[in-house]
Amino acid sequence: xxxxxxxxxxxxxxxxxxxxxxxxxxxxxxxxxxxxxxxxxxxxxxxxxxxxxxxxxxxxxxxxxxxxxxxxxxxxxxxxxxxxxxxxxxxxxxxxxxxxxxxxxxxxxxxxxxxxxxxxxxxxxxxxxxxxxxxxxxxxxxxxxxxxxxxxxxxxxxxxxxxxxxxxxxxxxxxxxxxxxxxxxxxxxxxxxxxxxxxxxxxxxxxxxxxxxxxxxxxxxxxxxxxxxxxxxxxxxxxxxxxxxxxxxxxxxxxxxxxxxxxxxxxxxxxxxxxxxxxxxxxxxxxxxxxxxxxxxxxxxxxxxxxxxxxxxxxxxxxxxxxxxxxxxxxxxxxxxxxxxxxxxxxxxxxxxxxxxxxxxxxxxxxxxxxxxxxxxxxxxxxxxxxxxxxxxxxxxxxxxxxxxxxxxxxxxxxxxxxxxxxxxxxxxxxxxxxxxxxxxxxxxxxxxxxxxxxxxxxxxxxxxxxx
Numbered sequence: 001x002x003x004x005x006x007x008x009x010x011x012x013x014x015x016x017x018x019x020x021x022x023x024x025x026x027x028x029x030x031x032x033x034x035x036x037x038x039x040x041x042x043x044x045x046x047x048x049x050x051x052x053x054x055x056x057x058x059x060x061x062x063x064x065x066x067x068x069x070x071x072x073x074x075x076x077x078x079x080x081x082x083x084x085x086x087x088x089x090x091x092x093x094x095x096x097x098x099x100x101x102x103x104x105x106x107x108x109x110x111x112x113x114x115x116x117x118x119x120x121x122x123x124x125x126x127x128x129x130x131x132x133x134x135x136x137x138x139x140x141x142x143x144x145x146x147x148x149x150x151x152x153x154x155x156x157x158x159x160x161x162x163x164x165x166x167x168x169x170x171x172x173x174x175x176x177x178x179x180x181x182x183x184x185x186x187x188x189x190x191x192x193x194x195x196x197x198x199x200x201x202x203x204x205x206x207x208x209x210x211x212x213x214x215x216x217x218x219x220x221x222x223x224x225x226x227x228x229x230x231x232x233x234x235x236x237x238x239x240x241x242x243x244x245x246x247x248x249x250x251x252x253x254x255x256x257x258x259x260x261x262x263x264x265x266x267x268x269x270x271x272x273x274x275x276x277x278x279x280x281x282x283x284x285x286x287x288x289x290x291x292x293x294x295x296x297x298x299x300x301x302x303x304x305x306x307x308x309x310x311x312x313x314x315x316x317x318x319x320x321x322x323x324x325x326x327x328x329x330x331x332x333x334x335x336x337x338x339x340x341x342x343x344x345x346x347x348x349x350x351x352x353x354x355x356x357x358x359x360x361x362x363x364x365x366x367x368x369x370x371x372x373x374x375x376x377x378x379x380x381x382x383x384x385x386x387x388x389x390x391x392x393x394x395x396x397x398x399x400x401x402x403x404x405x406x407x408x409x410x411x412x413x414x415x416x417x418x419x420x421x422x423x424x425x426x427x428x429x430x431x432x433x434x435x436x437x438x439x440x441x442x443x444x445x446x447x448x449x450x451x452x453x454x455x456x457x458x459x460x461x462x463x464x465x466x467x468x
Contacts, residue, residue, distance in 0.1 A: 014038040014055065015124070018048045018062035018074065019090065024115070028061060031117055035124065045069045049077060052085075059108075059127045060087045064098050072105050079106040086127040086162065090115065096260050096303065103165035103306045119262065122236075122276050126189040130162055143176065143183070144327055145320030149312035153180065156309055161187035166259070168304050169282040171311030174361030174430035177282040178242060180311055185238040190278060193237030198230050201246035201434040208251045210267050213258070219268025231264045231275045243435070244281040244304065245290050249297065256300045279304065284435070314359040321352050324360065328367050341371045343379050350381045361430030419454045422447070426456075 015032050019025045020043040029039045040055065042048050045068050048060070060078060062071040075087050086108035091098040099110045108130075109123050143150055143157075160167055161184050169177045178197060185195045203211050210219075214229035230239055241247075247255065258264045259279055263272040281304045290296035314321065325343060333340035343351070347370075356362050370383040421440065429435035437447040451457075 014040055014057050016048060016051060016055075016057045016060040016062075017041040018045070018060065018066065018071070019043065020063065020067050024063070024090075027115070028120070031120060032124065035121065037124070043067070045071075045074050045077075048074055052078070052081070057085055059124060060085055061090065061124075062087065063090045064092065064102070072101060075102060075105045075107050084130075084162070086130060088123055088127065096299075099260075100302065100306055103163065106163070107165075108162070109164035116274075119274065119276070126164070126276075129192075130189045131187065131191075143179065144324050145317050146323075147312075147317040147320050149316050150320060153309065153311065157183050158187065160184050160307060160309065162189075163307075164189070164278050166278070166304050166306045167280045167309055168287070168307070169280065169309045169311060170287070171282075171284065172313050172357075172359055173284040173428065173432065173435060174359035175284075175311040175313055176360055177284075177311055178240065180309060181238070181240045181280045181282065184280060185240075185278075188278075190237045194234050195238050195240065196230055196234035197240040197242060199242050199432075199434070201243040201432070205248050205251075208248060209254065212251070212255070213264045214266040216266050216268035219266070223268070226266075229264070229266070231258060231277055232273070234277045235275050236277075238278045238280060241279065241281040241304075243283050243285075243432075245283040245285045245287055245296055246434070249295075252297045252300045256297065256303055259303055284429075314356040314363065318352050321363070322348055325351060325363065325367060328364050329371070332368055332371055339377065341374065341377050341379055344381075347379050347381050347384055350384060350386060354386050358427045358430055362427050365427055365431070415454060418450065419456065422450060422454070422456060 013036075015037050017025060017028045017032070017039055019028065019041070025041045025043070029041050032039045037058070040051055040057070042051060043066075045066050048062065051057075052060075060074070062074050064071040071089050075089065078085055078087050087106070089099075089102040089107045089110045091102065091110050091112055099112075102110050108127055111120055111123055143154055157180060167181075167184060169180055171177050181197070182195060185191060198211075200208075210227075210229065212229045212231060214227050214232055215223050217223055217225050258275070261272075262276065263274050265272045287296055287301055287305070291298045291301050314324075322343075325348070326340075329340045329342070351363070351366075358365070366384055366386065367379075369385065370379045373385075374380070374383040422436070425436040425439040426433070429439060433447055433451075434444055437444045440447065442450070
């Protein structure tokens with residue numbers, strides 16, 4: 001009888017260990033038993049499959065190379081059983097290809113040889129803390145809507161929440177990429193740990209390394225005390241890299257190493273510190289195109305893009321617009337302490353016809369503006385002020401029509417054109433000023449100056465989300 005069976009552990013607290021090396025098997029077994037877990041240890045895939053048929057386990061920990069096949073075969077076998085059993089794979093040290101292959105096959109996570117016991121314990125505790133299987137996210141803010149694209153997104157989020165695989169979220173600006181990342185975090189094993197969102201495009205190139213990895217006191221002028229970076233802040237939790245395509249190439253190399261080795265070195269430090277972080281990245285750009293043009297490293301792209309989640313544009317879910325709009329109006333009213341405004345049938349129809357190049361963020365901006373300008377509790381089409389022309393086109397023609405063909409006096413007219421162009425770019429990018437500046441062909445400072453001169457302010461709801 002095995003030691004684990006003599007301990008009298010419940011069957012669902014057992015871990016299945018699959019490794020053909022007796023020394024490693026014993027090391028893993030002793031470590032897990034000290035954690036209060038039962039262990040069943042076998043040396044081949046066939047033995048593992050036989051035990052899976054008879055017993056129930058909380059975790060499977062398998063080596064990649066086994067006498068009768070690869071650990072990936074076991075990962076796929078368990079996935080084919082429609083089982084919620086998390087599987088972690090032991091890979092050769094520095095073998096990024098094996099780790100990525102395991103995660104793509106459905107592994108919960110991986111640990112590299114030589115096996116670090118602290119990392120192993122953290123992995124086991126994380127796997128055992130997974131919530132019961134659910135068909136859709138059950139915690140935190142929800143993705144509203146019943147359209148087929150949103151149903152598919154919700155189902156994939158539920159699956160991604162049960163792994164530690166890096167996720168790349170693609171989609172247009174304002175389509176809900178950060179919300180999807182938060183849902184993956186909130187419904188996974190790391191839900192009680194930090195979720196740290198980072199806008200990569202808003203960090204100056206000279207500060208990006210210190211912001212990500214932190215620094216030691218005296219590392220450079222102004223470093224008057226030790227400071228943690230984003231990786232340390234997210235330790236145990238999730239690091240969300242928004243607009244990851246904006247990272248400079250030099251930082252991309254260091255980010256790749258940090259993700260592969262799960263270790264970071266502060267600026268001015270002589271040694272690396274272990275970090276346990278799940279990385280979720282996103283961008284509204286075509287990252288694969290960035291690889292082709294040399295703006296983004298191919299090896300980092302494949303490391304981040306283990307599993308891709310594509311967020312649909314709002315125009316692809318038009319039947320969901322009424323429900324989303326009602327939710328936004330209710331939230332705006334709650335923040336202002338008043339009854340929610342309503343949309344007239346005509347206003348609702350106009351919203352449903354509009355393409356929303358800025359997606360849900362643009363819808364939020366439109367409704368916030370409409371509630372502020374509407375003279376009655378019911379919002380009419382004129383209150384929405386939707387633009388009939390595409391967002392990419394200059395608004396000069398529309399302004400000329402509004403002015404009855406007059407463009408004088410010239411300074412005021414030019415200010416109106418500039419203001420409208422900036423507002424269109426900001427709306428399109430969900431008030432991301434860095435992205436809007438790129439759309440307009442300006443630097444961030446030039447855009448900020450023009451916004452101040454023209455009295456353009458960010459809506460309170462957007463500034464509040466970033467703590468501004």
